[in-house]
Amino acid sequence: MSRSAQPLLIVVGGTNPVFRGYCIEQTAAAYPIALIDTKPPTWQQHLVVDHEVADTCDPTAVVAAGLALAARHSIAGVVTWDEYTLVATAELATRLGLPGNSTVAMTACRDKATSRRLFAEHGVPSAASTRVDTLAEATTAAVRTGFPVVLKPSSHAASIGVIRVDTPELLPTAWEFASAGAGEQGPEGSGVLVEEYLSGPEISVECVTRHGVTTALAVTRKEVAFPPYFEEVGHTVDAGDPLLPEVAPIAVQAVRALGVTDGVQHVEMRLTASGPRIIEVNSRIAGDLIGKLVRLATGLDLPRIAADVACGRTPDLTRTAHATAAIKILYPPATGILSVRDLAVVPDPRPLWLHQLTWLRDVGERVVLPPAGDYRTARVGLLIVTADSPAAARNRLSSLAGGLTLSVTP
Template sequence: MPATPHSPRTPLLVVLGAGSRTWRGYALQHIAAQHPVALLDAQPPAWAKEHAALTRTVDLTDTQAARDAVEALAADRGVAGVLTYLEDHVVLAARLADHLALPGNTPAAVEACRDKYLSRSLLDAADVPSARSYLVGDAETAAEYALLLGGPVVLKPRSLAGSAGVRRADTPDQVRAAFQTARDAGLFGLERTATTGVLIEEYLEGPEISVECVVLGHGTVHIAAVTRKYLGEEPAFVETGHLVDASDPLLTDPQIRDVTLSALTALGISSGVLHVEVRLTPQGPRIIEVNARLAGDLIPHLVHLATGLNLPHIAADLAVGADPELLPSQSQSAAVRFLLPAVTGHITAVHSGVFAPWLDRFQWTAAPGTHVTAPPGATLLDRTALAVVTGPDPQTCHRRLQLVQDRSGIHIQPDSTTSACVA
């Protein structure tokens, strides 16, 4: 769908980075339907140009180049706000908005979200339930801190996303190996704008959720949805799916609300749509991390399907200082599942066989010829397909996802001499 026509005198909403059409295309489409978009990207893709009022080729790792481009747009057409849904550019977006005195969070607050070490420090200082965490410079120091923490530990990069480089470790040798994995991790070039370093943290038992928050001011938070998250085999923490239920009882859980609000306050967040990850431990909810952007993995799309709330619209409205629509218009469940390979090898063929009104989308994300790694070594780059379904309740969504998976097949030639066909 092309961009919605807007008056040529309407100020622009600057969007930093298009991202992948599969994972972010819906967000840009919804944002452009609400506001005229000026897309800044190193290489604006053709699909994104269909939605943007205009595009500019800009190296977004060069702060001065981005500032010059936005200042030129402001002088020529006017700029009403700056927004990104990509982790790479959240700090840059805050700096540009601050430079032009536009709505948004302070750069310091966004930097506190991006830097997991700084996040933990601020949460700890404010007594917000989180995980004990230490910044470690080498594998041997990590092994020493693991003894201090006791029990299983988790090692992770200081400033990446998507569970890249995150590993559980139970023994000193596993700690050393996990340190190397975290230190060397990368994801879609995100490491180019990341603060380097490795954290070692206590392992938090319990299911994982995320709280999709609309922040309307300091201390004023609307919880739009709670996302139930499904993880693959440890020691990795690869997300294999998500579910949003408009009637989820966790939406009214006072402990979850309190810890989420306390975390946002501690980090200085005052505006925007944020994705707050939480573990529901036996001792109560504890913060994993706070992301100063829309969630990834199609979660805002699930929220829209389940509740009618359009988080990309809401984020765009807040970025330009407009009042967002926060009234849900429907009540059902929506879920996504990411398929992972059963064996490590090269994909030779794929097929799918479900067509139903409740199947919102099914897409192969790995084509024949692609090499994929099976769990537990898999990362999100090894996902082979995604399926999004709707239903009246979570149980129906789970049944429908399983039906889609059962009727979809992939043939993988293993790295060994035998072949495998997984239905």
């Protein structure tokens, strides 16, 4: 591999073509990139200058891969948008002497038990939380907290293993579900958390931090379904969302409490009767194409912003759009074999406001809803639209969904 004429940006993991493809494409438009991933590049080969194969969740392996790349190229920065590689990426940036977060801060973000402790110590409005290892401990903690409670793995993501429990009688089944999810979680935390249930609409605040100074960029309104599970099935970003001035200070406070100094953050919270309260801080670009929604609504390019910060540059935070963007993620009516998958009302030619229609499952494939499945097994497709207002975006999504036919054979 020949040495690049320009310093490279190392991207660690995050190579799902549907949900992270735009991140690589937008980053590669600004920087030559090298990839560290669990397998060689395929669809993104034309965007990558060099690569190393490594276990992206193993800091030792990622550092070794990064040092190999640094022996061949000058490196400008290191970035990830993969939740499970945050600690490894921080370790590599430290070893290379590049801008980035400390491994302590990234571990605090990954381990929700540590996050809750730091929120409490810094006066960040959050939820009462107890880490437990057994059903007996969970029962004691739930009774002390008061029902309903939420059980969740300490260091997982994407709502895997997260369940609401309304009564003591439901705890044993809920414990089996949460502890099964905890068995798959990252090494940064352990056990299951028993937490106070925060009642109210769920949102996230998309932020950027540089040299410890955090700026809130946008609010994402979330649609959560499949109770008592917390499956996210839709998101809306409005450039003029009036919530931003109210929730921005709390998001900034939460990021600071965890010791995060650089990068893009996805700060989740609920709007409760006592005010906004933090669910968690993810120190990376949000999933479910929320970064794409932010760009469509505001013009802000989160992958480019993250790359600039990682390379020690001042990001451009100038808004160039003022719109609403929304995504609806399509789920089947039941678990089974997908037998019909049709969206009949898409106009031809496709209207400019319909930015994406992507199928994630083909007819003949098995789809599995919670609790037996999760987002990886349940999602069939997605739609992204833009409009002048949230109400208009919802109407466009509803109109499209009205022509949707999804059937399964048990």
